[in-house]
Amino acid sequence: MAFIALRAMVKKDLQLFFSDRKAVIMSFAVPIAIASFFGAVFGGVSNAGEPTRIPIMVADQDKGVISTSIVTTISADKALRVALTTPDSVRDAVRNGRVSVGVVIPAGFGDAAGLSFFNGQSKPELELLYDPSRNAELGMVRGMLMGDVIQAVSKEVFTGSRGGVLAEQSMQQLDASDMPADQKQRLRDVLAATRNLEQGNAKNGTSVSAPGMTTPYTVKEIAATANPNAGYNGYAHSFGGMGIQFLLMAAIDLGIGILLERQRGLWKRLRSAPVSRAALMGGKALSGTLISLMTLLVSFTFAIVVFKVRIHGSILGFLGIAGATALMASTFGLLVASVGRTPNTARRAAIFATLMMVMLGGAWIPSFIFPSWLQEATKVVPVRWAVNGLDDMTWRGVGFSGAVAPIVILLGFAALFCGIAVWRFRWEE
């Protein structure tokens, strides 16, 4: 009998929810739109685990052998996306913020760099333009350019066609200098060896494919996730975080709806039937959970289809966390109804509480960015467990065992909220 009543309460709430087509569309479309936006902002989709490339613009005014080699080398850099253009458009693009860093290779840069390689004097200037609001990218590009330029110049100097010419020039400069005779002789030997290497190559028609001087190590960048196939997907996080935020917003509406129904005397009418208060609350919690779960799954389906979000962890764990999150959210709605006297005071307090929970729970900014004390402190926020749990099951690729703690804790919060609601709700008003 309690089952018949409970089923009817859930059915009625679902009928009421779906009777307002516009509201239904809004409750599905708005979270999807906002999560899409945040997903794009927070990194979007990483291509098979590769970090995103930094776009830069390069203008080569030198057009010599060495500068061409520099451009080729930086174009091959996996961390950069290079566009070649004129110095003016480089400056424009940086000024307008279209790219954060621009490089201008001035005329004569290549030969000057090659010469200074041997004599350390009159180093040519590479013009690096940057957007002052994006210092982090400047630092990264500077580091990468250094490696790339040294590699290109040294390669040309030791093994390329300009190497012999530059060595010859350097020898002449050396002869003209007032260096002690024995030192002069030793340096001459080095330069002559370089020139002979180049001339020998030219004579035999062979070329030494020496790579030139390079940074003496490479970096193997591995995005560390529990599943080797998993990769960070900004959309996975944003659909989880924003999805939960909207569940809580919908829960506020659920709570306000209960208060409005009480104002209208509907609850008294329901209580005149032989139904327990727990069943009445339970019916609301259950229908709220179903609707929440539905919106969460619909928006994740959208993310899976459109943004290639994948559940790299346990699907069962994902569904478990989604269900527990939906239950936590709908019982939060009951809590709102039980602590609020009037719909208006309840709404104000609940919106504040929700924003705090969502912020501290890492739904906006992932909690791994928090300082460590805050990471510890925010464990008392249910949203934290929901957001991290969904992150774990999606892009982090954690298995089912990782879902147990979030599920248990979220169910615990749901039980707490529900208990307070049944205890504190003013039934007789």
Next chain:
Amino acid sequence: MFGRTFSLMLEIKNLRKTYGDLVAVDDVSFTLEQGQLIGLLGPNGAGKTTTVSMIAGLVTPDRGEVRIGGVMLKGDTDPIKRKIGLVPQDLALYDELCPTDNLRFFGALYGMSGTPLSAAIKDVLDLVGLADRARDAVKNFSGGMKRRLNLAAGLLHDPDIILLDEPTVGVDPQSRNAIFDNLELLKSRGKALLYTTHYMEEVERMADRIVVIDHGKVIANDTLAGLHSQAPAKPGERPSLEAVFLTLTGRSLRD
């Protein structure tokens, strides 16, 4: 004598309810029998709704007791509640749903389902004259139609005692007459009806007994004839409840 004891459906003794300093209901007692309609008459704020709420188990009295068929209500899920049908003053309907879905929901709260529920829905909709609107959204209904559906929802599980809290507020004369006809029929079927109102003419027309309540206190409990005898009509005038009320309280009912 035995017959009368058997037909006693509802017994209210010394009910009292306060909200802070306000005494909403003060020492109210009366009884209701099978096939009887009692009019609970009083101005707004007299304590009618609070009394009805205590009878239905929605508000806990500070003092006093309510016996339904001789027994007191124990807890929210007490099956005795099935004997009571509440027709609340505030319309308890879901505007977005049709009458059928509204009634399916209220029926299920009493454990009804399947064919018996469908049959009961058809019966009550026929009774209140809404069978042809069974699938229209309630939000498009007139005030009178909503009142009739509100009544139907209270009758659905075939209760013995029907509590009608101002069931004709905001109703057109046609719907009002239809409701009165429904109540006459229910009375003839042996139902016990408690009818609250602040309209004199409604109790004059229908009530077997009239309980007059003011500031939470019962100030008269009598038949219409008995009340009239308390304020004898002036020669050439119809005896009126208005005059009775004036005599009992020293003020007009319409205050």
